[in-house]
Amino acid sequence: MKKVFERPKSMFPVPTHYCPGCGHGIVHRLLAEVIDEFGIRERVVGVGPVGCSVFIYNYINCDMYEAAHGRAPAIATGCKRMHPDLIVFTYQGDGDLASIGTAEIIHAANRGENITVLFLNNAIYGMTGGQMAPTTILGQKTTTSPLGRSSKREGYPIRIAEMLATLEGATYIARVSVHNPKAIIAAKRALKKAFKIQIEGLGFSLVEFLSQCPTGWGMSSREATKWVEEKMIPCFPLGEFKVPRSEKPVK
């Protein structure tokens, strides 16, 4: 029998620190697969966030920065401007990107920085123990929205993909999910497209991954993937929100 599925080369053969069922492990694998398939491990540079995936550099075998909370796009800008030949990605959670880092992500996109952003939206702050995030959806209970998020008190969940798609500097913006294999296959296609756009120097690309957080949501892994489908996707519709001029977005 032939081996048809194995760990991608760019991924260190080590266990992760993520909770059982967490979407980070899946997205890490997709990232490593895309790096392998483009054969760019030796010229790819990652900028990790502060959050559960602060330890991404323990899992992906390439040069990496550890960024201050929210500042990955600025660091990626400095790096990419110094090394335009390198393929630079940032990997950020919703607290990192959609809360403290909103200015950096908006302006990196607006400048059309030729980088790729992987944005993990799990509607909560995982690393610090389950607090409300800007993408926490209405009614969702967290340790800092114990009564369930209400728009009157805590405002509305931020839709980053749609927001950034209004910026002319952004070339490719998509939202995908990793809650089941079908979604994971589509997610990889979008991620590959994002990296291709950077490799071809077409400008800023971002893929928002809806990702389950069983521990933070207080659910089993299976309930969490169901919650993504039934609660998150209606609030954060999947699809391509911005594509290079020559293409039509896939809804």
Place this chain on the structure above:
Amino acid sequence: MVGKIVINKELCKGCALCVNVCPQKLIAIADEINSKGYHPAEFVDSKGACTGCTLCALTCPEVAIEVFRE
């Protein structure tokens, strides 16, 4: 037998997402526990029903499953 999978029991954290997606229901959570104290997933395919479709491996957050096919 067209396909089979190998689950790395030490990497598995027993999240059971693979159990959920296997079309042939060939994966179950084992009674034994691994060194971290998780009940790992276990591949049981007495009738050789596995087609090597890789759905389990795709959904595994720990990249703990390798898939083989004829």
Place this chain on the structure above:
Amino acid sequence: MGEKVLITGNEAIGEAAIKAGCRFFFGYPITPQNKIPEYLSYRLPQVGGCFIQAESEIAAIYMVFGAAGAGARVMTSSSSPGISLKQEGISYIAGAELPCVIVNVMRGGPGLGGILPSQADYFQATKGGGHGGYHMLVLAPSTVQESVDLMTDAFDLADKYRNPVMVLADGYIGQMMEPVEFKERPQKVLPTKNWAIAGAKNRPRNLIRSLYLDPEELEQHNLKLHRKYLEMAKNEVRVETYLTEDAEIIIAAYGTVARIAKTAIKMLRERGIKAGLVRPITVYPFPYETFAKISEKVDNILVVEMSLGQMIEDVKLGVCGKAKVHFYGRTGGMVPTYDEIVTQIEKIVKEEVA
């Protein structure tokens, strides 16, 4: 003698950076340092460099982090409130041991404060304005020419120690014009940056980070940084002593105030009072020894600052009680005049005689 150019301090700082091989600038508008980004916004492209006006001083310092981590000669500049915004980033840069130059053209504070010159950021610059006990090497020019010379040294010192270096000027130095010579400087041999981010080709991958969850590891890391600061204290202290050999009383001042003190000293000497000046050029590492030695020869030291007393604490540490340390300061953008300093000195001398 090279060709002299009449130029503002801000622009001279920008040109000096270019001549020192700096090819990356990330900044943000704030008075009174605006001429630095303005100048570099057209000069850097001329030399194939990269200029970005960031969305905030915070984003700017992290662009510096990114470029420095990739091995670039990179700088940023700002004024007091902007430098406050950068403090977390500077702590990360020190923690990750990245070389860069940060220029602070100080203005009055606190809060929005004012736009006129001040020295009220001394503590922030020398005692570590961000978290975690790091230090920057801090150079304090008092003339436009010295700003140029210190900018060149700043980039070399940053690379030598893999540490952020601050050039601590003030609105006066930044905005006044003086004739300046951009001397050709021999290229220093500096350690290669094999630690830098460049794509892990034919080598293990590099990491630019500052997180050490294991306390023993973080303690070792801090001890490593500490050794660096001790090295700086041993090798990099710079201080000017002016007419101190026969001095009966010493003025301690740095930057713009030191120039004013020199005029006051000239007047005092004409009136028979032999005053001298000790001018720290590095305010970190601070010239404690110079003050220790001088306080064995004089009984009184007058510290003059454009603040209500910050460097005075370091002077006292150096003097260690062996002489009386007096203070005179103007702040908020007010600049002490030489006759105010003369009056203060005469008052001290009179009290001494009585």
